Amino acid sequence: MRYIRYGVWAVLAVVLISISLANRGFIDLKLMPEALAELVGVNPAISLPIFVVVLGGIAAGLVIGYVLEYLREHKHRREARLRQGEVKKLSREVKRLQRQKHEGKDEVLALLEDAS
Numbered sequence: 001m002r003y004i005r006y007g008v009w010a011v012l013a014v015v016l017i018s019i020s021l022a023n024r025g026f027i028d029l030k031l032m033p034e035a036l037a038e039l040v041g042v043n044p045a046i047s048l049p050i051f052v053v054v055l056g057g058i059a060a061g062l063v064i065g066y067v068l069e070y071l072r073e074h075k076h077r078r079e080a081r082l083r084q085g086e087v088k089k090l091s092r093e094v095k096r097l098q099r100q101k102h103e104g105k106d107e108v109l110a111l112l113e114d115a116s
Contacts, residue, residue: 016055019051019054019055020049020051020055022051023049023050023051023054024049024050024051025049025050026047026048026049026050027047027048027049027050027053028045028046028047029045029046029047029048029053030043030044030045031043031044031045
């Protein structure tokens, strides 16, 4: 299974490297459209290779998706945490009741009674 995972990562690396090598041309990214920039008087721009823009967009989409999914599943994690606390509480109560039941009895007899 580990080798399959390494193989998938290797294929992904080769694909990303080939995309990067094929898209080395530079493009200008501007903050606003030209018409709006004329009104404001400022239009910051940066020149980046195309592959940085594409891979950066994919990475930003993944991060945004993970954050939204994390927030969406918050109620399920909270419910599981509450259930886990309830299970621990009930488990402690069962142990306490078993100790009370076997109080004053021989330990061997108490173990045999629990096994049946």
